[in-house]
Amino acid sequence: MHFLSTADRAREDLDRLIGSALEFKNGLNQSKPLAGKSVALVFFNPSLRTRASMQVGIYELGGNAVVLEPGGTSWTLEHREGAIMDSDKTEHVAEFVRVLGRYCVAIGVRTFAALKDWEAERLDPILNAFARYSDVPIINLESAMHHPCQAMADMMTIREKLGEGRKKVLLTWAWHPKPLPMAVPNSFALAAAQMGHELVIAHPEGYELDGELMAAISQHAKTDGGGKVEITHDVEGAFDGVEAVYAKSWGSKNFYGALDQDVAARSPHRAEWIVDEPKMARTNSAIFMHCLPVRRNVIVTDGVIDSPASVVIDEAENRLHVQKAIMRELIH
Numbered sequence: 001m002h003f004l005s006t007a008d009r010a011r012e013d014l015d016r017l018i019g020s021a022l023e024f025k026n027g028l029n030q031s032k033p034l035a036g037k038s039v040a041l042v043f044f045n046p047s048l049r050t051r052a053s054m055q056v057g058i059y060e061l062g063g064n065a066v067v068l069e070p071g072g073t074s075w076t077l078e079h080r081e082g083a084i085m086d087s088d089k090t091e092h093v094a095e096f097v098r099v100l101g102r103y104c105v106a107i108g109v110r111t112f113a114a115l116k117d118w119e120a121e122r123l124d125p126i127l128n129a130f131a132r133y134s135d136v137p138i139i140n141l142e143s144a145m146h147h148p149c150q151a152m153a154d155m156m157t158i159r160e161k162l163g164e165g166r167k168k169v170l171l172t173w174a175w176h177p178k179p180l181p182m183a184v185p186n187s188f189a190l191a192a193a194q195m196g197h198e199l200v201i202a203h204p205e206g207y208e209l210d211g212e213l214m215a216a217i218s219q220h221a222k223t224d225g226g227g228k229v230e231i232t233h234d235v236e237g238a239f240d241g242v243e244a245v246y247a248k249s250w251g252s253k254n255f256y257g258a259l260d261q262d263v264a265a266r267s268p269h270r271a272e273w274i275v276d277e278p279k280m281a282r283t284n285s286a287i288f289m290h291c292l293p294v295r296r297n298v299i300v301t302d303g304v305i306d307s308p309a310s311v312v313i314d315e316a317e318n319r320l321h322v323q324k325a326i327m328r329e330l331i332h
């Protein structure tokens with residue numbers, strides 16, 4: 001079975017993975033399920049946390065990481081079915097993943113949105129091509145639409161810092177000079193709903209998340225966790241009484257393929273849409289969360305990210321533990 005999105009897993013599976021990650025973190029699980037085995041890590045895009053935590057995690061589980069960068073340390077890759085490959089792509093995903101599957105017991109892949117064509121990219125075509133052709137588990141290390149390993153580390157961090165049970169959590173858009181992909185906010189909101197948290201999503205008008213995903217989030221909130229979801233454009237009121245603040249910038253789906261229009265549309269929001277001390281003072285002593293990398297004094301002030309409320313480094317550490325739990329579950 002692949003690990004492409006938390007939507008593929010039931011609430012109890014997510015709880016079990018977090019429990020397993022806590023065992024790794026607390027030194028209660030020293031097992032080496034990857035002894036004598038290799039895992040491929042395929043990066044179409046840059047990374048610090050994902051790459052380092054996956055390489056270290058595979059090592060700590062007794063295995064070997066094979067890191068590949070298509071177009072750099074491996075051939076350029078075509079993913080479209082039926083493509084006539086007479087242009088710049090050298091190898092098809094169909095061969096790439098099946099060859100890797102002869103050497104490796106799982107394949108992790110990072111493939112960001114290009115922010116060019118919303119209708120195509122919202123379907124995660126490259127990730128899904130990997131999943132379609134692969135005989136070994138595919139682990140999503142951030143695709144156009146999902147970053148489930150990040151979301152699992154986020155849910156683990158909320159549980160560690162705030163305890164078990166329903167919390168009031170805010171996902172807030174923040175101004176950034178460039179439009180960014182939506183995978184992190186999508187997966188955070190989805191996982192928070194699955195875990196039963198009371199979720200507030202704040203963003204300026206025009207920066208709505210995908211409609212189909214929002215419908216799934218609302219459904220998960222009702223059926224999985226019994227939480228609720230509120231959407232607001234009130235950048236200050238959104239902070240009232242929340243226990244966790246998750247900041248992230250993302251691009252508008254209305255401007256895929258026209259990023260200069262997004263830059264112009266977001267420019268009036270620069271002064272207001274930043275996480276600062278006055279906004280944090282409205283919360284219920286909230287923790288501050290961000291997936292990193294973060295632009296200081298753009299997304300969040302130094303005063304907030306350097307305060308005791310900030311848990312961003314623990315959140316990054318938890319990537320290691322939760323990914324070990326995911327690999328232990330997937331790889332036999």
Ligand code: CP
Binds near residue numbers: 049051
């Ligand atoms: N949060 C995260 O995925 O970080 P990297 O992009 O550095 O891997």
